Amino acid sequence: MPRMIFVNLPVTDLPRSMAFYEAVGFTNNPQFTNEQAAAMMWSDEIVVMLLRHDFWKTFTSKTIPDAHETAQVLLCLSQDSQGDVDAIVDKAVAAGGKADTTPKQDMGFMYGRSFEDPDGHIWENVWMNMGAVPEGETVAEQALA
Template sequence: MPKMIFVNLPVTDLPRSKAFYEAVGAVNNPAFTDETAACMVFSDSINVMLLTHDKFRQFSPRAIPDAHKVSQVLLCVSADSRDAVDAMVGSAGKAGGGLDPTPTQDHGVMYGRSFDDPDGHIWEVMWVDPNFKPHG
């Protein structure tokens, strides 16, 4: 069985965040969703747990940073094409996310852009040419 990742993100408005992540392609898993948390599925191995601040504090005693002001992590998800990168970032913008908070990367065989969600968490969307062979 492949390993799965569950990215846990503190959010200030759970319904708004759930709608945002649905707009960028995630599907809600109602089995792990209630009024304090929502499990948003990107793939068989990638899940994002949106947690209210009170719920998040049950898992960590550390302060919740304001992701609009500081960066703790940069999250990156792959895309199938350059157009898919632009489409996902465009969907994020239409859903209220910020566009390109990090520099666009265009290296011919690799193309990436980014968006931030309503709480300021930065997501990079990256495409790498499947025919690319690294040197070495």
């Protein structure tokens, strides 16, 4: 089995969240989907598990934060081009999300925008041209410049 990542997100309305994620390019894996949870595939190795709040609470006793008010993580997806970054943000907005909830980034070699899903989870989207990073500098140094 390849190494995979499963990102688990609490959601208030599972059908709405499934429709949102399908609209931005995820596909549902019905083998791991029921009335409590849905497996939304970004790739064969990256799966977002959407969990109804009651089901989420079976995994942890910690309070589910309101992601519209607080942020614990920024999730990031790589894209193949700047146009793909813009396109996924446009799809998110059309499906009920919010655009550019974090600052836009355009550093020449790196371009990024974000969207928020209906539950407030932030997804950054980035395209990078590693060949355009100035010689002798790291990506981090360029991003902080």
